[in-house]
Amino acid sequence: MGFRVLKAGMLTTVQDLGRNGYQSQGFSVGGALDVRSFNIANMLVDNPENEAVLEITLIGPELEFTADTIIAITGGDFSPRLNGEPIAMYSAVYVRKGDILKFGSARTGTRCYMAFSGYLQIPMVMGSRCTSLKSKIGGFKGRKLEAGDYIGERIKRRYLPFFLSRKLPPPDYNNDNGVLRVVMGPQDGLISKQGIETFLHSEYTVTGEFDRMGCRLDGPIIAPKKTSDIISDGIALGAIQVPSAGKPIILLADRQTTGGYAKIANLISVDIPRLVQKKTGQKIRFEAVTMQEAQRLYLQEVKELERMRKEIHTPCKEVLDCRQVAKRLERLYADAETQRFF
Amino acid sequence: MKDYQILIEGDSSILIVFGDTISTEINQRITSTVQLIRAQRIEGIVDMIPAFVSLLINYNPLVISYDALRKRLEKILQMETKASETVKRVFEIPVCYGGEYGPDLKNIAAHAGLSEQEVVKIHTSCDYLIYMLGFLPGFCYLGGLDERIHTPRLETPRLKIPAGSVGIGGKQTGIYPMDSPGGWQLMGKTPVKTYDPQRDPAILVQAGEYIRFVEIDEAEFQRISELAEKNEYQVTIREGGA
Numbered sequence: 001m002g003f004r005v006l007k008a009g010m011l012t013t014v015q016d017l018g019r020n021g022y023q024s025q026g027f028s029v030g031g032a033l034d035v036r037s038f039n040i041a042n043m044l045v046d047n048p049e050n051e052a053v054l055e056i057t058l059i060g061p062e063l064e065f066t067a068d069t070i071i072a073i074t075g076g077d078f079s080p081r082l083n084g085e086p087i088a089m090y091s092a093v094y095v096r097k098g099d100i101l102k103f104g105s106a107r108t109g110t111r112c113y114m115a116f117s118g119y120l121q122i123p124m125v126m127g128s129r130c131t132s133l134k135s136k137i138g139g140f141k142g143r144k145l146e147a148g149d150y151i152g153e154r155i156k157r158r159y160l161p162f163f164l165s166r167k168l169p170p171p172d173y174n175n176d177n178g179v180l181r182v183v184m185g186p187q188d189g190l191i192s193k194q195g196i197e198t199f200l201h202s203e204y205t206v207t208g209e210f211d212r213m214g215c216r217l218d219g220p221i222i223a224p225k226k227t228s229d230i231i232s233d234g235i236a237l238g239a240i241q242v243p244s245a246g247k248p249i250i251l252l253a254d255r256q257t258t259g260g261y262a263k264i265a266n267l268i269s270v271d272i273p274r275l276v277q278k279k280t281g282q283k284i285r286f287e288a289v290t291m292q293e294a295q296r297l298y299l300q301e302v303k304e305l306e307r308m309r310k311e312i313h314t315p316c317k318e319v320l321d322c323r324q325v326a327k328r329l330e331r332l333y334a335d336a337e338t339q340r341f342f
Numbered sequence: 343m344k345d346y347q348i349l350i351e352g353d354s355s356i357l358i359v360f361g362d363t364i365s366t367e368i369n370q371r372i373t374s375t376v377q378l379i380r381a382q383r384i385e386g387i388v389d390m391i392p393a394f395v396s397l398l399i400n401y402n403p404l405v406i407s408y409d410a411l412r413k414r415l416e417k418i419l420q421m422e423t424k425a426s427e428t429v430k431r432v433f434e435i436p437v438c439y440g441g442e443y444g445p446d447l448k449n450i451a452a453h454a455g456l457s458e459q460e461v462v463k464i465h466t467s468c469d470y471l472i473y474m475l476g477f478l479p480g481f482c483y484l485g486g487l488d489e490r491i492h493t494p495r496l497e498t499p500r501l502k503i504p505a506g507s508v509g510i511g512g513k514q515t516g517i518y519p520m521d522s523p524g525g526w527q528l529m530g531k532t533p534v535k536t537y538d539p540q541r542d543p544a545i546l547v548q549a550g551e552y553i554r555f556v557e558i559d560e561a562e563f564q565r566i567s568e569l570a571e572k573n574e575y576q577v578t579i580r581e582g583g584a
Contacts, residue, residue, distance in 0.1 A: 020400070023391045024376075025545040026479040026519075126544070135479045135520070137539045186349035186357045231364060232476065232483070234391025234398025236355035258393050258476030266352030294353035295403045302404060 001067040002121060002152035005145050009061035009103060011212075014120060014139035014151075015113075015253075016052045019128035023234065023257045030130040030138070031253050033212060034111050036273035036301070037075035040168060041115035043309055044072035044092050046160045052122050052129035054114040054145075060103020061145065068096050068158050070117035072166070076109020076173065076277055092117075092166035094158070108173040109277035110210075117160060118153025133212065134254065165316040168308055173277050178284045180271045182240065183291045187230060187262035191242060195222040199264055200286055204248065206278045212254035215275065217284070221246030228262040235259050238267035240286075250275060268294035270301045345371070346419055348412060351398065354388075356411065358397045358419070364485065369473050372397050373550030378418045386411065392549045393474045394483070432469050432552040434578040435517065437508050438563040439465075439530035446527035450493045450510060462557055464488045465529065469552040470515065480519035480537035480545040484553060487515045499525035506532045508555065517553075519545075530555075533567040534577055546577060554580075 005012075015038070018031025032038035032055055042051050054061075060078040073080050073089045080087050081102050087093050089112075095101065103112070122129040122139060131139025140151060160166065188196060204219035228242050234257060235241075241249045241261040250267055251259075267275060268289065278284065289297075349357040358375070360368045372392045379390065379399070386406030391398040401411055439462045440447040451458045470484035487510065495511045500523060503509075507518045509526030518524060519537035536546050547553065558566070569575035 020389045022479075023389045023400075024475060024549065025543075026475045026477060026481050029389070125539070135539065142539075183350060183352050186351045186359075231362065231394045231396075232474070233357065233359075233393040233396040234355075236351045236398065236400060238352055256477060257391055258474065263351065266355070269353050291350050291353055291408065295408070298353055298403060 001069075001118065001156065002150060003063045003065050003101075005061055005147055005149040005151075006064055006100070007062040008144065008146045008149075009056055010059040011057035012061045012145040013055050013131040013133070014052050014122050014145075015055040015130045016128055017050045018130055018253060019126055019132065019138065022126055026257055027126070027135060028132060028213075028254045028257060029237070030128070030132045030212075032113065032130075033253050033276040034075055034113065034273040036270075036305075037111070037113045037277075039305055040090070040308065041072050041074040041113040043305070044074070044090065044166050044168070044312065045070050045115045045117040046166075047115055047117065047119065051115065052120045052139075053116070054120075056103060056112045056114065058110055059105045060112070062100065062102045065095050065097055065099045065101070066150070067118075067153070067156075068094070069153060070094050070158065070160055070163075071101075072115050073112055074115075074170075075112035077107045077170070078112050079104035079107055088167065090168045090170045092160060092163060094163075106279070110279055111276060116153060117157045118155050119157075121152035121154050132254070162313050162315060165314055166312045168312065176274055176277075178278075178282065179287050180275055180284050181268045181289045181294065181297075182265035182286050183268060183294050184265045184288050185263070187228075188264050190224055190226075190228055190230070190262040191264050192223045192225050195224060195242075195246075196264070198222050199242075199248070200288060203283045203285055206275075206280055206282050206284065208280045210280065212252060214249050214251045214255055215278075217248045217250070219247070222248060222264065224262065230260055230262050232258045232260040235263070236266055238269065238272050239263045240265045240267065252276065268297060270294075270297045344419075348415065350408075354400055354403060356399045356401065356408070356415065358399070358415065359395060360397075361395050364394045364473065366471055366485070368395050369471060369485075369550065375419065376549075378421060379415070382414070382418065384411070384414055391476075393476070429581055430469075430552060432554050432580040432582075433547055434554050434556050434580065435508075435532050435534055435536075436558040436562065436566055437466075437530040437532045437555045438558050438560055441560075443560075443563070444508070444528050444530035446496070446509070447529045450491060450527050450529055453493045454491050456490070461491055461529070464491050465515065466555045466557050469554050472547055472549050472551050472553060474549050475545070475547075478519055478522055478537075479539075480547075482516055482536075482547060482553065484514065484516050487513060489513075493527050495525035496527060499523055503528065504531070505537070506534070508532055531563070533563050533570050534575065535570050538573075541573060 015032040018029040125138040136142035202220040204217040209216040388400040511526035
């Protein structure tokens with residue numbers, strides 16, 4: 001039950017919503033970088049909200065399934081192929097024992113997520129199944145996946161309600177306008193007026209120094225009033241640090257818990273998934289919004305996910321159309337193997 | 343008069359800043375604030391990061407609104423805490439100094455113009471306050487290192503410093519909780535696992551507590567190492583008034 005890793009890809013890790021409650025001891029929160037894609041992947045296979053998935057980075061892995069299961073792939077498009085045939089993303093897909101799933105490199109976006117209806121066989125460590133690469137804990141043996149690894153599933157689940165309805169439109173990463181919203185502060189007071197202007201009115205480029213800890217940007221230098229060094233303090237997800245060199249760094253899931261550079265602003269929660277799907281060389285800009293506006297957008301996002309959940313729990317045209325159903329049943333009966341569908 | 347400032351850090355965090363200088367008083371204020379907040383079990387608080395002069399609180403705005411949280415925090419911040427309530431806890435960390443355990447002890451001694459034994463004596467003669475944890479799981483920022491043994495970091499950092507190494511970096515001293523690159527001058531090593539992911543709790547100490555280094559010889563190092571490996575070593579903890 002589960003899958004074997006034939007090729008590991010560049011950085012494939014087990015992630016969930018992260019390990020909270022231990023930052024005061026120096027443990028990073030971790031968890032999926034693109035929480036939106038993470039949520040949708042789990043939703044498509046009817047998983048609980050915080051179920052562990054695979055996070056796949058830039059170059060995807062090759063996996064062999066050792067039992068039938070249902071998967072869903074979301075996020076960046078890595079041209080997934082099942083036994084050589086392209087398969088739909090943002091859709092529940094039934095895979096069989098022996099099937100080989102091969103990902104290419106990221107055509108759009110930079111990270112994709114793969115959820116399993118059978119719940120990955122990964123032990124809980126300090127309240128989470130996410131991999132912490134730095135602390136070497138959680139996930140699969142505290143590390144990224146390597147060829148030869150095997151991960152099982154905790155339950156057998158080969159039937160999902162409204163199976164045919166379980167698909168959603170994929171996002172269009174190429175159409176993203178690149179304007180990321182921020183809440184200013186808490187240490188914008190240490191930055192010169194000119195520096196704030198520069199930050200809000202310049203274009204910044206996503207550099208190759210972009211990992212699970214953070215994303216370094218290139219662009220006009222943001223000058224502090226005197227110094228951007230502060231007495232080290234805690235760092236929130238999406239904090240934008242300005243080190244003395246003046247090039248901003250956006251801190252992400254695996255960020256260090258504390259840091260000593262002024263934080264000019266903080267990316268709003270709903271725009272973090274957009275940033276983490278940007279490729280090296282892509283341009284972004286910042287726009288300031290109020291904290292209240294950021295929270296309103298966050299609530300709106302939660303409602304939008306709820307709407308998606310309803311959509312995939314509604315009988316679709318294929319289900320309601322008698323001829324379609326008859327055809328499907330015919331196909332199912334024709335294949336003796338398909339007993340397991342019921 | 344308010345001795346704190348409440349700042350916004352994004353849409354899911356609040357930063358409380360208590361001042362702009364590192365002091366034991368501010369650190370105690372932060373430690374007691376954390377305890378008061380924990381005791382109230384405020385629904386919606388996801389995590390807290392106490393630091394030198396500030397406390398970052400992560401919250402879920404869908405569970406508690408910013409205004410409601412701020413109000414509750416203000417109330418807590420205005421509570422009086424009696425100094426007598428805080429008991430000083432000192433963890434005695436055994437350290438084998440010099441030789442292969444502390445390859446830079448001679449550098450530290452040379453820089454200070456003291457003998458190696460004098461450096462060790464100074465290092466083991468005071469209780470170091472744990473101001474905060476960060477950088478790595480279990481890494482303690484300690485205050486109180488004697489000025490005489492302040493030593494600049496190595497010009498070229500080591501790629502791998504073994505877990506348990508005790509060193510000096512500038513004005514700070516501390517223990518590497520896990521293998522890590524680093525530029526501190528290594529003066530010794532402790533056989534105690536300050537971070538053990540298999541143990542509960544994984545981290546021995548927390549901010550607001552103290553560490554005292556105690557010199558041990560190689561034989562004792564071996565003996566404690568074996569016990570620590572079996573998870574049978576208990577660190578001595580002294581408790582008493584501040």
